Amino acid sequence: MKARLIAALTHHLQTPFVLAVLACLVAMLWISQGFSLGARLFPTAVASLGILLAVLELGRQVIRRGAKEESDFSDLSEGEETPAFYARGLLFFAWMASFIGLFFLIGALPAAGLYVLGFLRLQYRSPWLPSLALSVGLVALLWGLGVALQLRWPNPLLF
Amino acid sequence: MMKTRSLTALAAGLAFASASLLGTAQAADYYDGKNIRMIIPFSPGGGTDTFGRLISQYLGQHIPGEPTIVAENVTGAGGLLGSNEFAQRVDRDGTTLMTASGHLNLRAFLGLKGLRLDLDELEPVVASPMGHVTAISTQVGIEDPSEILEARGRLTKGITDPVGLLESLVALEMFDLDYRAVPGYGGRGDTRIAFERGELMINTQSTPAYLNSVQPLVDEGRVMPLYAIGFIDANGEPVRDPAVPDMITAPELYEQIHGEMPSGTIWEAFKVTVPLVQNTRGTVWAHDGIPEEAMAALRVGVEGMVNDPEFQAAAANILEGYDIMWGDDLGQIKASMAAASPEVLDFLRDMLNERFGTEFD
Amino acid sequence: MLDALINALWILLDPFRLMMLFAGVAIGIAVGILPGLGGLMGMALVLPFLFGMDAYAGVALLIGIAAAVPSADTFPSVLMGIPGSSGSQATIMDGYPMAQRGEAARALGAAFTASLIGGLIGALALSAVVPFARPLILAFGSPELFMLTLLGLSMIGVLSGNRPLKGMLAAVAGLALGTIGGAPVAAEYRFAGDFLYLYDGLSLVIVALGLFALPEIIDLLARGGAIAERSKGLGHGWVQGAKDTLNHKWLVIRHSIIGVAIGAIPGMGSSIIDWVNYGIAAQTSKDRSQFGKGDVRGVIAPESANNAKEGGVLMPTLLFGVPGSSAMAMLLAALMIFGVQPGPQMLTRDLDLVFVIIWSLALANVFGTLICLLLSKPISRLTFIPFQYIAPVIIVIVVVGAWQETRHWADLAFLFGFGVLGWIMKRSGMPRPPLLIGFILSGLAERYLWMSYNLYDWEWLSRPGVLTIGGLAVFLVVGSVMLKRSTERSTDALKHADEAEKKNRQEESR
CATH class of the missing domain: 3.40.190.150 (Bordetella uptake gene, domain 1)
Structure with missing residues (x-):
């Protein structure tokens, strides 16, 4: 069971991905038929070619299923294809999303300071001193950049 | 008192x-x-x-x-x-x-x-x-702007964004010239290079760009200025472009060819478009x-x-x-x-929509 | 001519003008290092100061920025695997694996030396070719430009490694993504609905940052530790890198020339230059097994072209008043402020200014790369710091950089979305560079194909330029396949020999 789970998540992620691409290309082909001639031809050609390639790729995957495809299914090394590694990836994506959320909610500079502090303290339990120093330093850097480059920050939604 | x-x-x-x-x-x-x-x-x-x-x-x-x-x-x-x-x-x-x-x-x-x-x-x-000048390649075989309607061959005109060239298109429509629009150019500068290359036959540039980059081609005899779009004064009358006061304007050229000033919806459209774009x-x-x-x-x-x-x-x-x-x-x-009548606006929208598919709300 | 050249150097050696050149280089390095910000932003920033400034000083300032960005953008590409600006995407392919091996300083040293030489060749080419460049630029009509996009697409094979089918599929997906937004030849907005943000299509900066930066950060965090292992040391340092570049001098010269040539063609866009050069370097190499795993040639080729291209993009800018890149539009605006009309008459009327531009380009390249070289050793130590201290800083800077693109919330939504896409692609073995190349070339391919047809019907297919470029593309693809086969055979033979020897030894030891 566990082996199959790993396989589903890693080696065989390529199949669902190609299927998703295929679905997008079919949708694209469908939608583009409503365009005028000048806007339609290129997407039609691209989508058709893409569907052909996707089907070929799926066929190749079916035929070669089971065979060990050397460096073919992933750009990662062996140790990086465990479910734990995936879960950690998702966790860090969540951290990133939370920064983007904070960025809009409380403004860029407070979000940056809070995020760095939170990330280091909560995720890594880093000591207070380096965490605070990094956080303050980054906010100062961003503030300086904002002044020097006339950057424009989002209007915080909360205040 | x-x-x-x-x-x-x-x-x-x-x-x-x-x-x-x-x-x-x-x-x-x-x-x-x-x-x-x-x-x-x-x-x-x-x-x-x-x-x-x-x-x-x-x-x-x-x-x-x-x-x-x-x-x-x-x-x-x-x-x-x-x-x-x-x-x-x-x-x-x-x-x-x-x-x-x-x-x-x-x-x-x-x-x-x-x-x-x-x-x-x-x-x-x-x-x-900012005024504009339209020029034509001498490859089309005419010697004088007044022969414009006798121009031969494929009269290609580069299109960037049709609304962005409307004053030049309305002028061409006014002459009822049978030109072939080639859309896809990135900007007026790109159309100028294509014009110089001989890919495009008709080209409109801002007057300073014309004087600077197209005039040398005129001197070489490869292209010929057709007309300046000209300005419309406060009374709605066409006047010459102050940057090229010696160049004939589009309405004047029309009068020279047809013996009368342009009239009708296309002329109204010209009088609305030109000041709005050029002023x-x-x-x-x-x-x-x-x-x-x-x-x-x-x-x-x-x-x-x-x-x-x-x-x-x-x-x-x-x-x-x-x-x-x-x-x-x-x-x-x-x-x-304010002077633009709804008919003129509809005319312009229809023209852009039919010819280029531009959509309006 | 020579008088004017020397005269221009004296004009530039005025202290204020030199100071402006330095200021430009400093701004260029700053915006180049920060992912998401590029030369256009730096130049827009200084434009207000140009009013009332002396024209030579103003030009030196702008050229200083333009010349320093392609040197400095190498830092994030090599050290973090994050494109510092759109010109240094291909440097990631081999520069980043080198950094992971602990050879960051070497990769940077090679890159900067290549940048320096490339930039100087670009300046030299500009001064030598500018009187004759006009007919050359005019030779590239829409049909020839279309063939060049095909040449760019033919690089996909070599960038897909041993997964050609997946590479092609990724490229087609990129082409499909590129069709989002306003159609190039029709007044229609495709796949955008009423979402105005998409009317201009997706931004290259966002797509590139999402595809390359975020997945790298996430995986490094998930793996833990630092980018490079300290135990491996800093490698041979930048001196070794500089030696590498000098050992490959023909590679540097060849790719500098290619960079100048592609840069000089208006309408191609300069963001494809690094990829094309990377592709050509890999395709024409006998032993290509290390490309993508940290071959120093994969750093040298795109970096020399990346700096040399500035000499190229200046040609249409100065000779035709048509910007060769988006940053060059700012130079045109500056010339307008100074009342200088770009065009062929610049070579007679403003020859001094043309030579000041060329000298500025050369000097800025020297200053810029020297500063970068000095910075390379301390900055490459960053790769040994535990990544959890680096990651949040990079995440913040990447998000801020992406936000500056249009300052629309969707900038960040798409950044995140492409980050997830890149991460999944990494996991499913879909190579990411072909997707990016397809995306960059999509609009160009569609535009020039339609224009060729509109202008010439199908007659354009028989134009000599079209046949030449088409032949070159076929030659590169076929040649590269043959080269690969022959090297595979020889490496296989080597491997067999190796194994045989090992067996012998094992037997002997028994």
């Missing part, structure tokens, strides 16, 4: 003076300690952006209260995002201005799909005009509903700016031979819009 009258006059004069003093005092207060944000809905570089930056640089110091004007390029969707932000998402208190191009004005005027800018709700602050190559807009003292302060600022020799020196190169429009002259921009 005499005395009372003069007394009344004096009183009136005093009242007026104090009112205007008060007005300036309020105007002076209004921008005190404020910043003005200048939205430029195009990417940096290019004529309209440079004009907007020029104004941002010099206008602030002449507005009472000396606000700092910060120019900001809000790009995206061919100017739609920046325009819509100015139209819908900023406070209408005079602390936000926008620099639009003539073609953006035209898009707003025709109601391009997705554009929320309503020129009726805006007030021009200052503007700069406002760069237009700084404020919201119509901003406080009176803000508007007064802006007007004071513009007057001070155009009389500032430092500004005049900086502006000379950017205006490229045309006079800046300010004060009462700006009334012409709105007047030419």
Whole structure:
């Protein structure tokens, strides 16, 4: 069971991905038929070619299923294809999303300071001193950049 | 009797003076300690952006209260995002201005799909005009502009964004010329290179660009100027382009060929399109509903700016031979819009829609 | 001519003008290092100061920025695998694996030396070719430009490694993504609905940052530790890198020339230059097994072209007044402010200014790369710091950089979305560079194909330029396949020999 789970998540992620691409290309082909001639031809050609390639790729995957495809299914090394590694990836994506959320909610500079502090303290339990120093330093850097480059920050939604 | 009258006059004069003093005092207060944000809905570089930056640089110091004007390029969707932000998402208190191009004005005027800018709700602050010249390759086998209708071969004309070339298209339509539109060019500069290469047969450039880059080809005998688009004066009459006063204008050429001035809807369309595009190559807009003292302060600022020799020196190169429009002259921009009948607008929209598929709301 | 050249150097050696050149280089390095910000932003920033400035000083300032960005953008590409600006995407392919091996300083040293030489060749080419460049530029009509996009697409094979089918599929997906937004030849907005943000299509900066930066950060965090292992040391340092570059001098010269040539063609866009050069370098190499795993040639080729291209993009800018890149539009605006009309008459009327531009380009390249070289050793130590201290800083800077694109919330939504896409692609073995190349070339391919047809019907297919470029593309693809086969055979033979030897030894030891 566990082996199959790993396989589903890693080696065989390529199949669902190609299927998703295929679905997008079919949708694209469908939608583009409503365009005028000048806007339609290129997407039609691209989508058709893409569907052909996707089907070929799926066929190749079916035929070669089971065979060990050397460096073919992933750009990662062996140790990086465990479910734990995936879960950690998702966790860090969540951290990133939370920064983007904070960025809009409380403004860029407070979000940056809070995020760095939170990330280091909560995720890594880093000591207070380096965490605070990094956080303050980054906010100062961003503030300086904002002044020097006339950057424009989002209007915080909360205040 | 005499005395009372003069007394009344004096009183009136005093009242007026104090009112205007008060007005300036309020105007002076209004921008005190404020910043003005200048939205430029195009990417940096290019004529309209440079004009907007020029104004941002010099206008602030002449507005009472000396606000700092910060120019900001809000790009995206061919100017739609920046325009819509100015139209819908900023406070209408005079602390936000926008620099639009003539073609953006035209898009707003025709109601391009997705554009929320309503020129009726805006007030021009200052503007700069720009003429255009159409030239033709000598490969088409004509010797004089008056033979234009006998031009042979595939009369290709490069299209960037059809609304952005409307004044040149309307002129070609006026002659009822059978030309082949080739869309896909990135900008007028790209069409000029293609024209020089011999890929395109007909090309319209801004007058300064024509004088600078197309004139050498004319001297080599490879191309021939057809006509200047020309300007339309305050009375609705066509006049010559001040930068090329010796060049025949499109309506004049029409008269030379047909023996009469153009007429009908296409002529009305020409008279609407040309001033709207050419008088406002760069237009700084404020919201119509901003406080009176803000508007007064802006007007004071513009007057001070155009009389500032430092500004005049900086502006000379950017205006490229045309006079800046300010004060009462700006009334012409709105007047030419008001003069447009719904039929003319429909005609223009239909033309763009049928020929290029452009959609309007 | 020579008088004017020397005269221009004296003009530039004025202290204020030199100071402006330095200021430009400093700004260029700053915006180049920060992902998401590029030369256009730096130049827009200084434009207000140009009013009333002396034209030579203003030009030196702008050229200083333009010349320093392609040097400095190498830092994030090599050290973090994050494109510092759109010109240094291909440097990631081999520069980043080198950094992971602990050879960051070497990769940077090679890159900067290549940048320096490339930049100087670009300046030299500009001064030598500018009088004759006009007919050259005019020779590229829409049909030839279309063939060049095909040449760019033919690089996909070599960038897909041993997964050609997946590479092609990724490229087609990129082409499909590129069709989002306004159609180039029709007034129609495709796949955008009423969402105005999409009317201009997706931004290259966002797509590139999402595809390459975010997945790298996430995986490094998930793996833990630092980018490079300290135990491996800093490698041979930048001196070794500089030696590498000098050992490959023909590679540097060849790719500098290619960079100048592609840069000089208006309408191609400069963001494809690094990929094309990377592709050509890999395709024409006998032993290509290390490309993508940290071959120093994969750093040298795109970096020399990346700096040399500035000499190229200046040609259409000065000769035709048509910007060769988006940053060059700012130079045109500056020339307008100074009342200088670009065009062929610049070579007679403003020859001084043309030579000041060329000298500025050369000097800025020297200053810029020297500063970068000095910075390379301390900065490459960053790769040894535990990544949890680096990651949040990079995430913040990447998000801020992406936000500056249009300052629309969708900038960040798409950044995140492409980050997830890149992460999934990494996991499913879909190579990411072909997707990016397809995306960059999509609009160009569609535009020039339609224009060729509109202008010439199908007659364009028989134009000599079209046939030449087409032949070159076929030659590169076929040649590269043959080269690969022959090297595979020889490496296989080597491997067999190796194994045989090992067996022998094992037997002997028994």
